[in-house]
Structure formats: C-alpha cells, structure tokens
Amino acid sequence: MSSTAFVEGGVYTRRVVPFVAGDGRSLNLVNIRSSERMPDKGPVILVHGAGVRASIYQAPVETDIVDALIASGYDVWLENWRASIDFEANLWTLDQAALFDHPAAVRTIIAETGAETVKAVIHCQGSTSFTMSAVAGLLPQVSVIVSNAVSLHPVVPRWSSFKLNRMLPLVKLMTQYLNPHWGIEAPTLAAKLITLMVNLTHHECGNPVCKQVSFTYGSGFPALWRHENLDDETHEWIKSEFGAVPLRFFEQIVRCTSRGNLVSVEGFPELPEDFASFEPRTEARFAFLAGEKNLCFLPESQVKSHEYFSRWRPGYHALHLLPDYGHLDVFMGKNAARDIFPLIIHELERQ
Helix, strand or coil, X not given: CEEEEEECCEEEEEEEXXXXXXXXXXXXXXXXXXXXCCCXXXXXXXXXXXXXXXXXXXXXXXXXXXXXHHHCCCEEEEEECCCCCCCCCCCCCHHHHHHHHHHHHHHHHXXXXXXXXXXXXXXXXXXXXXXXXXXXXXXXXXXXXXXXXXXXXXXXXXXHHHHHHHHHHHHHCCCCEECHHHHCCCCCHHHHHHXXXXXXXXXXXXXXXXXXXXXXXXXXXXXXXXXXXXXXXXXXXXHHCCCCEEHHHHHHHHHHHHXXXXXXXXXXXXXXXXXCCCCCCCCCEEEEEEECCCCCCCCHHHHHHHHHHHXXXXXXXXXXXXXXXXXXXXXXXXXXXXXXXXXXXXXXHCC
C-alpha cells in the first residue's frame, strides 16, 4: 500500500511493503521517498529498538533522520521487525530477529530496488540483533552499518544490573511483559502494581510513559534521553510510541551482560553460541555511536565493540562518542539534525 505525505521539507511517498520472516511471521518495511526527486545514493535500512516501532525515527522535530537521509539522496526503508508495537505482542528473542527478520528484510529491499548493496542505521536491540545477523554472515549485501548505543558488547549501569538480576525474577511471577504505556492505561493487577511502584519512585517529570520507560529500560531519571534534549512536542509524542516488551528478551540480556558480549539462547544451528569468539563474517564497515550520557547502555558498550572489530580489521571501523547525548535522543533530540545527523550521513558515505 502507498500514500503521499506532506511533510517539512517537501512531499514524500510512503509505501508499506510486507515481507515474510524466515519462520513465516508477517512483518513489513516502510519505504519513504521524495516525490520531487529520485534517490541517487541507494537504499538505507533503519532498524528500531525494543518495544517501539519504525516511526520512532520520525519524531515531531523540524528535521528528523528520515528527512536528512532523503535530502542527502537516500532511498529510506524503515523495518518493522517482530519487536515492533505495530504487531501483536510476542515472546521474541534477539536470535529470532537475527536469523528470521533482518536477512528477509534486506532481501526484500534488494528485490524491490534492484540494488546490489544496502546500508544500515541501527539502534539498541535492532542494533544488537542486526549485528548478530552480520557477524553470523547472514547479511552479505550490507556494506555499511551505523550502530547506535549498543552492538556486540552490552554494558549496563550498576542499578540496571541489579534490576535485571534481582527484580526481573519477581516481576516474571506477575507478567510476561513490561509495557511503558501502562502509565496511561494499566489493564491488569500486575500493570497497576508496577505503575504504582514507578509513580512512587520516579518524579523526573509529569509524563507517565516517560517515567515507565526509565523504569523498564535503564537507570536514569530519565533513562533513554536527556530532558533538555527533547522539545515539549516530542516529550508528549512518546506517550504513543512505546508498548509491550517481553521479559524473555531481558532474560537474554542478562546472559549477554554476564558473558560480556552477545550470546544466543535458542540453539539455532545458523547462529553461534558466542558472537565474540571468532572473526566477524561480514565485510561491512561499522561506525559505532555512543551517547556519553547514555544511562541504558553505557558508552563502554560501543568502545568494546569497536575494539573487537578493529582487532580483525585495524583502521577500518569508526567510533564516535557523542557529548551531551543519551540513548534515543541521538535520533529524536531537538538539535540532533545539527549535532548528529551530519555525522551519520558522513559515515554512510565515507569510503
């Protein structure tokens, strides 16, 4: 299905392209192009994090990352993988996304565009699972990967580690999911109890979803962005952009942080058990981004991954630490178009 959208900076054509994941799950890509000029730099796939959806890259700022990429000549493809809140909640793992979702999404883009290669901008658990795909050799068509926040080596703050190891088993007795939208609507007793606990401990702002996001995903007040980096409209907009995330995913993160790098949990023969135990099976050049104020995954996460990839190909990959930015404000910050997007585009184009 396709539609025409009038947006800041021009007229865009928005097309939803369904694809089938390797295990038969129905997913989709959102292709956004300028109606006034054809893209001349090829396709770029944007992969969202956990418990959100593809639209997280289109915050109501003057210029979002989609605008910036289209203005630079890219053919933009937003992937809604199985963690997207546009789909029914499911007990997904990073293994499933790595093996079934991302390779199928990239193949679909290749088939739709006729391009030989695809570039990627990946964030959070879209980044970890996409990195798993690349390292396992499942994305040979991907030439450049710009990864934000975390990739191969998840390192979390001390309080997050305590929550993952001590509080997660208790929460699992009540529910299989956490959902930041419970701050607005808590439909079950478990949701009401968790919301009460969040309201008693989080006083950083009056946005109930913002507070739930901080409880769910990090250690800060707030955890996924710095309030001073968001304008009021974006801070209000996030109320509709977060949904259910399975505790099964957090259990995998516990195993990964304990090991010090990504590990698989499903036993799929196509995926290694330990993703940092061999030379990455990809020719893609990585650019690792890390907000220095990130309170979800510490900047050390990307530093470690850059060191690991550079061990195999010195001088090939890049690392950028971003002062005064956290986790998701790298994409939705009111000044990200000035501070961050030119860097992303530079890394996509750097030879």
